Amino acid sequence: MGYRILETDDIPGYLHERGHWPDVTDIHVREVSDGNMNRVFLASSTDGTRSVAVKQALPWVRVAGPSWPMSPDRADAEARAYDQIARVAPDKIPSVHGYDPENYALVMEDMSDLEVLRTLLNEGAAYGPDTSARIGELVARLSFATSDFGMDSASRKALIAASVSPELCKITEDVVLSEPYIEHEHNHWHQDLTDLASEFRADTRLRTEVADLRHLFMTSAQALLHGDLHTGSIMVGEREGTPVVRVFDPEFSFVGPIGFDLGLYWANALVSEERARALGRLTDHADQLRLSWEAFEREFRALWPTRVDTFFDDAYLDRFLRRVWTESLGYAGTEIIRRIIGFAHLTDLTTLPDPVPASRRALLLGRELIVRRAELTGPQEVRVAVEQG
Ligand SMILES: Nc1ncnc2c1ncn2[C@@H]1O[C@H](COP(=O)(O)OP(=O)(O)OP(=O)(O)O)[C@@H](O)[C@H]1O
Ligand SMILES: [Mg+2]
Known part of the structure; x- marks a missing residue:
């Protein structure tokens, strides 16, 4: 029909x-x-x-x-x-x-008994102990299973081919990973952020680092990603007394760098933290990057002994996870920046009585996460960068 x-x-x-x-x-x-x-x-x-x-x-x-x-x-x-x-x-x-x-x-x-995480956070709710850990586990399980550690080489090549998604990847390549750093009609920002938007466009070091992350996004076929893992793609609630966390809307899925999924989640958590700070109602925001990373790492390490290709040894796992960490920070930075001076903004900030101070802090943190990602070697170093903002 x-x-x-x-x-x-x-x-x-x-x-x-x-x-x-x-x-x-x-x-x-x-x-x-x-x-x-x-x-x-x-x-x-x-x-x-x-x-x-x-x-x-x-x-x-x-x-x-x-x-x-x-x-x-x-x-x-x-x-x-x-x-x-x-x-x-x-x-x-x-x-x-x-x-x-x-x-x-x-x-x-039908998940209408649950609530979108962003909505709850914007209203002042805490994350609770489960949400970020479940997200970290999900990313670990999906990425391990669809990587060359979890899948034989021929099946992986078929998955990569079947998952090619040129139109949606192009949106990310443009909207997230280039437009905010050039003059583009899509970009817009609060008038009191004009100085930072110009400064970012003129920052050649920042631009080269974003180019690196953009090229990685285009070429690194590590694992199947969700592709749009922000707090608006997560529903949470309780069913029969048990906490429920559900990720939805994976239409941007393709085989790409694992750090892109973690980074998007972290960016949205960090922006949510700036909203809460501006309103004087910080709860457990500061724990979320660490909780999701620790759960990701724990789960990925637990799956490692089941890998299909044992040429990849334990020392390689350490190196691989370190790289994922660093790349996740970089992508977190790009997501923060594009959500403030790029095409699509976040209600976390736009609904603040005065979005400017929180947006400035977030923009500067975003740049730090990109340009200093290799120096920020763990969640504690990121905390220092956030608090210094
Ligand atoms: N399975 C579901 N059960 C209940 N409500 C849902 C479900 N799926 C989606 N929704 C509702 O519909 C909204 C839009 O869903 P979704 O984000 O999947 O659509 P979309 O058009 O891809 O959104 P976007 O433009 O953000 O990518 C959600 O925010 C949620 O409120
Ligand atoms: Mg969608």
Whole structure:
């Protein structure tokens, strides 16, 4: 029948046809799209015992409409990432009930009982002891399993080929890893940050370091990434007294440098910390980079004895993890900067009564993380850089 764009009223019939919903007389559907890119619908039965979420990629950017075309293949990338994560960390993503490649539509677990982490943090909530550790574990499991340590060489080459995602990678290469450092129509910032934005554009050392991270992003096929692991791609809550952490929206997934996933998470945690500092309500913000790194490292080391290629010895593991650490810091820096003087900004800062002091601190920290990433050898050194800001 071909690709059809689903509207709210089409969802009952669609779910029935696809075998996800037996009784179309008992279904309530609402659209909850709040991102830029895709449509999301929630469907539930009257008594609430049955519910699912439907996410469809349109052939354009949702908020822009047909004037900004974008391949719906991003839904394939999302389905592929969920498929890989489900093998190693099924409790950390929504369960996927089915993917329909003809309509670029994913039917998955309804997580509306959970809350987006960014929303909670912006409201003043603490992370709690679990969230960052679960994120570190997820990155370790996904990246180990899809690296040359967890997968035989031929299967890896097939995964790399299948996961090539030129359009979405190009967005990151431009929006995150170059535009903020040049004059570009996408860039915008608070008028009181003009001096720093100009200073960053004129900073040739910074630019060369960003070029290094950008080239690494383009060429380093270490493992399958989530690709957009910010606090708006994480839901948290509690089910039957147990903390739940779910990562979603992996449409930017491709095989790239592991540090990109950790770095995005760290950047968002550090910006959230600056928001809390500005409002005088710091909680456990300072622990999050360390907790996620320690969990990542612990899990990666625990998996190491299962590696498929033992030519990679224990000394190599130490070297590899050190590199991932350093690269993660660099990517964290680029994510902080682009979220303040680049295209898409963060509500963490934009909703502050005065976003300027927190934004300045964050921008300067971002630059430190990029240019001094080789000297910042552990979470404690990063803490010093944050506190000195
Ligand atoms: N499985 C789900 N259950 C409940 N709500 C969901 C689910 N998936 C998505 N949502 C809601 O829809 C919103 C948008 O989802 P998502 O981030 O996946 O879409 P997107 O268009 O890719 O967003 P972005 O433009 O940020 O990339 C989420 O913030 C969340 O509120
Ligand atoms: Mg998305």
